[in-house]
Amino acid sequence: MTTTVAQQPTAVSLDEWSCPLPLRDYPTIVMGHGGGGQLSAELVTHLFRPAFAPGDTSALTDSTVLTLPGSRIAYTTDTFVVQPLEFPGGTIGSLAVHGTVNDLAMSGARPLVLTVGFVIEEGMPMAQLARIVHDMARAAREAGVRIVCGDTKVVERGHGDGVYINTSGIGVLDDDVHIGPDRATVGDVVLVSGSIGDHGMAIMSQREGLEFETTIVSDSAALHTLVHALRAAVPDVHVLRDPTRGGVATSLNEIAADANVGIMLEERALPIRPAVRAACEVLGLDPLFVANEGKLLAIVPADAANTALSALRAHALGVDAAIIGEVVADHPGMLVARTGLGARRVITTPIGEQLPRIC
């Protein structure tokens, strides 16, 4: 049936859209973009869908039906509230992909699909949202995961911070994969895939009142191919963990508690970039508590430690991998470090967030 009357307006036409130019009428997000009406639909049609599922005009609905290549899955969720939204080495968009891909990868799963939930603050510049969305799409593409459904809410100015992004993700696991903190066994060796503290200090360098000039960039990266390489070399990896919020110290404390084993860390062995170390000195922070977004901790049987190290170092994301400690029978539930002096110190989980100190 042909008709000459005006169609649904295409104010945000795909032709005119070129990231990072703003959408046409409102250069900023208004409440209506979350109202579930035409403005909401336009965000999907003209921003999210072209970015996340180019060419697929029916993708990115409220929910989706999938057939997975297996029924044993890993499932996870994370919300990202990082500030600034764009930082050296990434954006909240790529971080939201990497974080969830990594949580899946840490269980040994092959990450397949993600969902995305945006909570956008009224007034967010459309151009910035577009940059973040496109960075997110790039990260997903590079990681080989599909963003299959999404949700957008807009909150009033003063009730958000630009954008918060939740991602959930599903990966599939083979039946024989059993990776988990409880598998940490006395005698096992602890490895880290590279320098620690890069993400947290890259963020800190931008923080109001603490700014400093530096070349530190976030290590934000998807680690599932690194895990794949590691598992190809060492099938019996016992534990994998991405030491994000709370850093290496918090992750190892959790593993020690979960497996009821002791962990002894060799502080001198920790790979730390000089700039990260310097920033920590100036602000009085401990790099062991600083967040990473592209590093993994691996716990493997002692006899596989060197194989694991070589496998990690052979991968682009693991060139600075190191053996940093071992699982011990003593002090179960506790993380202890051998200091540079050869003494020991107990490393506890911090109460809250690490703050710069003067003392």
Next chain:
Amino acid sequence: MTTTVAQQPTAVSLDEWSCPLPLRDYPTIVMGHGGGGQLSAELVTHLFRPAFAPGDTSALTDSTVLTLPGSRIAYTTDTFVVQPLEFPGGTIGSLAVHGTVNDLAMSGARPLVLTVGFVIEEGMPMAQLARIVHDMARAAREAGVRIVCGDTKVVERGHGDGVYINTSGIGVLDDDVHIGPDRATVGDVVLVSGSIGDHGMAIMSQREGLEFETTIVSDSAALHTLVHALRAAVPDVHVLRDPTRGGVATSLNEIAADANVGIMLEERALPIRPAVRAACEVLGLDPLFVANEGKLLAIVPADAANTALSALRAHALGVDAAIIGEVVADHPGMLVARTGLGARRVITTPIGEQLPRIC
């Protein structure tokens, strides 16, 4: 190995915890609750885990490994930002369960597991968070879904609104289930499972500047058993949709567009509670655009319409079900209503949110 030294402090001991009493030290959420350290862990150990997975001391980690009873799944996400957080008929917690369960149910899936992501504003009263979490746990229990992993972030005061909750969910589908908007077929009949506009007007009644006294309560409910009852009676349900944000009008417009069919609505047939109708009159709103959280739209073959209606009405959540329209060949892509006068009006998708008007 026995030890006499002090264990990890148990400031928020499970014994002392009784909802809705505040956690011991901080009666409000502080930034540290999102820092990934001890305060974060305590929220999980002493609030989330007892509520969502009582008795399971290892539940509710960052990610989880599951074996699904099938590999054909429905997958969805939604973030909930409703204000007020506690409203007549529910809380943001129960709503976050119902919303995602319903999105799964609308594809014909059996909802199985949810993830939960909290974005909590610094300063949120701990007692209120506890009430919301327990209401969420109750809703999940009643719906028979498990909350399997979660994430908590705390944002600074003035960057949130109490709490935002994201849920994602997975449900499983039989191979023969094919429900989708594109299956709307000319001649099909449109049903609604009960009165419309209850949720939106219950929320509106609490909104600053618009408050009114009313007995309207939100219809927030999990609809998967209603779907099950409907599909048992009418295996070939063509389309299911929960008319949430944007209301019945927006959902039917989307279906009309997706299936490229016309939909003709009989306005007189719409079940609307008198109080909802009255509130809409006073504020100048159209109940067709008002949100529902416990209603479904079903599109079924004409010859199954009465069977479907009976099946819906036989269920506690469908007693007020009604046949409200049909799928037509005319005006494809458009929703048209036959008015109380027997005339027609085109019902478009609203631009943004419906606002009270004086004119």
Next chain:
Amino acid sequence: MKYLAEFRDGEIAQRIAAEIRQLTTQPWAIMEVCGGQTHSIMRNGIDQLLPPEVELIHGPGCPVCVTPLEVIDKALAIAATPGVIFCSFGDMLRVPGSDRDLFRVKSEGGDVRVVYSPLDAVALARQHPNRQVVFFGIGFETTAPANAMAVHIAKLERLHNFSMLVSHVLVPPAIDAIMRSPTNRVQAFLAAGHVCSVMGFWQYPALSSMHRVPIVITGFEPLDVLEGIRRTIAQLEHGQHVVENAYARVVTFDGNRPAQELLERVFTVSDRAWRGIGVIPNSGWRLSEAYRDYDAEYRFDVTGIHTQESALCRSGEVLQGTIKPPTCSAFGEQCTPRTPLGATMVSSEGACAAYFNYGRTVQLQRAGTSR
């Protein structure tokens, strides 16, 4: 709801419509003055019940459509002022100013709040003594008593942080102006029932006889509107031109005297620009000298505003009924409800928006399901 539901009876509506069809022998153009009536016509499809000879012209009775661009721009400037809480009825938020709307000002940091009543804005001023609270006092005679009372209470309470941006317009001068227009096509008026509930209709006999035009005071429910049309057609067919009150359950000849008294105290009649139409003498109210301290235009420096109406927009002619929206070259192209160039494309009962959707209705009728 009592006194609403009874006046929506579909069967009786058909009977009145049948009566109208019986009465009608030739084309007639009737203007419903009030946007609320337009809304009722669109929402219920009343026009579809009428014989093709009867044309309804949507009048200028909607503040969204006629509040002048300059006032909108002043509202936007005040709303964008740091520290200000700018309160408005929901209707005004998408009305386009020269380069943006209130939604955008809000998204850019303006504290713009939708209120149900001007008294809610007064309450906000009490709650926030250190903030300037400004109410956007638009509307016709129906809304004016509420706005007048808000200013009056603010003055009584010495709420020095409350002020009002006033842009009130009056119906009788608009009827007069339309009838005086050389291109006028309107042959009868459905007068706005709720305006008359405040003002009475003592002003109308003179207008009716001067312009030899039937004026029927009309309500808003389907039966009310149909009855107003029926009586208008009856007059037209019989060559009459008198004032009739078809909304007697609400409207009296005198109107609401206490309201009129406060209106006289708080407001002063002034010339007023109508968006798209231009200045109509004595067609508006501004705050009187005694309330000048509560006038937002004096409190905020919003002089020097340069308005810029879209060069394409012909909403003035549309509002006066001299052209139909599709005649405008922007209609459905640059200008849609999603991207309105003129105010008449904003609310669903604005003449251009109504036509935009009406065009789709016409399509659906052509498609074969017409009545």
Next chain:
Amino acid sequence: MKYLAEFRDGEIAQRIAAEIRQLTTQPWAIMEVCGGQTHSIMRNGIDQLLPPEVELIHGPGCPVCVTPLEVIDKALAIAATPGVIFCSFGDMLRVPGSDRDLFRVKSEGGDVRVVYSPLDAVALARQHPNRQVVFFGIGFETTAPANAMAVHIAKLERLHNFSMLVSHVLVPPAIDAIMRSPTNRVQAFLAAGHVCSVMGFWQYPALSSMHRVPIVITGFEPLDVLEGIRRTIAQLEHGQHVVENAYARVVTFDGNRPAQELLERVFTVSDRAWRGIGVIPNSGWRLSEAYRDYDAEYRFDVTGIHTQESALCRSGEVLQGTIKPPTCSAFGEQCTPRTPLGATMVSSEGACAAYFNYGRTVQLQRAGTSR
């Protein structure tokens, strides 16, 4: 980092430690005055390299521990004042006042900000001319020049919205008070290297000879601390009591003259309460008369504060080294780093917190992996 890494060499540390073991023939109790030294000891496990005869007593040199409860309560009251931007070093946020801490005030709506430098607070005052910006000026002589400069600049720039809550304490009077205590066990002091970088060490010879106590100016890196201990033990073993400068790359006898001059101008010596210890005469600085306008205690009405120290807490005795934390009945029970009753349980180098973790270290040594 140059001038840090070299002073952390593990092999040399072992050599100095060996020298200390060789020197030591009997038990000695040495107080490291400065919290930064305590931090270095805990962080590097320096104490584990020492012979069992050498006991290190953590001194009162940490503002977290000694800032009086009354001042904390004043800070909490000011920070909770609407409109105030309250700036602090990160250290102070978890210090318990009578009933809460700054984190809680922040969560309840106070605008509490962590800054790196007092100059950042001055910058905030420039940026927010309509807000009161208050800096929590705590610390010892090392931090005082920074705080003095901030107030001085604010006065030069007439930043009337800037003020400082000052609670500065001085090291020499504290050393004197500790030595005068009838229960004193301290036999030698590692003086605080960075305090001396500002103040020099011309005040120490008198103290040393009066109390017949060795005082060694000591740095913060492991080798510096060990060398300080080595020199102290050497004096003790030889019955000497002189002042030595083991941190000569940073500290001179005179100290930083320009800093001392501004300190004299901006501050006046006053009696000062030390948390848990009580008032020590002439042991603090307050703003001098000329800078009184910038004193937050004058600007804000924070008189009438009723402080309530935990009845259980014995941190004063702990700070003076007269009891060890486990002697306190609350230790590890009601009082943990997670739920501190006293300030000494807050930062990981507070004496009670250090002991809390040390207890765990002891356990791990008992468990069989000891050196």
Next chain:
Amino acid sequence: MCLAVPGRITAIFDEGVVRMAKLDFGGITKNVCLAYLPDAVVGQYAIVHVGFAISLIDEASAQETLHHFRSLGILEEELGEVADEVYSPPPSCPLPTSSLQ
């Protein structure tokens, strides 16, 4: 302009300097300003616009109008349906009022 709806006055009271009333709109209740209807009493219906009662409903006149409407076309019964196509009313029309109160 001028969305205004009828409600029944259920209480009259003073709030500060203003005379107010509680109105029942059939399931919802709102407080509105009654300053402009000084003679209104509880039980009467008033038309409310933006929180103000602006006019009392003359109930006799309302009945008269309704009576007039009902009498319309009585003489010329059965004009036939206006629409040329009849949509068969769904079985649930008029509404099931079971639980809709």
Next chain:
Amino acid sequence: MCLAVPGRITAIFDEGVVRMAKLDFGGITKNVCLAYLPDAVVGQYAIVHVGFAISLIDEASAQETLHHFRSLGILEEELGEVADEVYSPPPSCPLPTSSLQ
């Protein structure tokens, strides 16, 4: 108290009424107040506390101290390891510095 770290002065400038310097701490750079070290010149190392340079490092003295440390125990070589249990240093210790700059 008194976390203070050494950095190298790379530039000196005025900011408003205050003399400032840019200091390199080995990979990060921060501006600090130089008002208390009026004689400092570019290239020198200063100790920085809460954004203020409070003391210049006497490089000769530093070398002397290090020399003294290194000479310690030279006469009595090989005291043996202090710890009774030796943790075998991991193969990556000292650090691989390949990409860590």
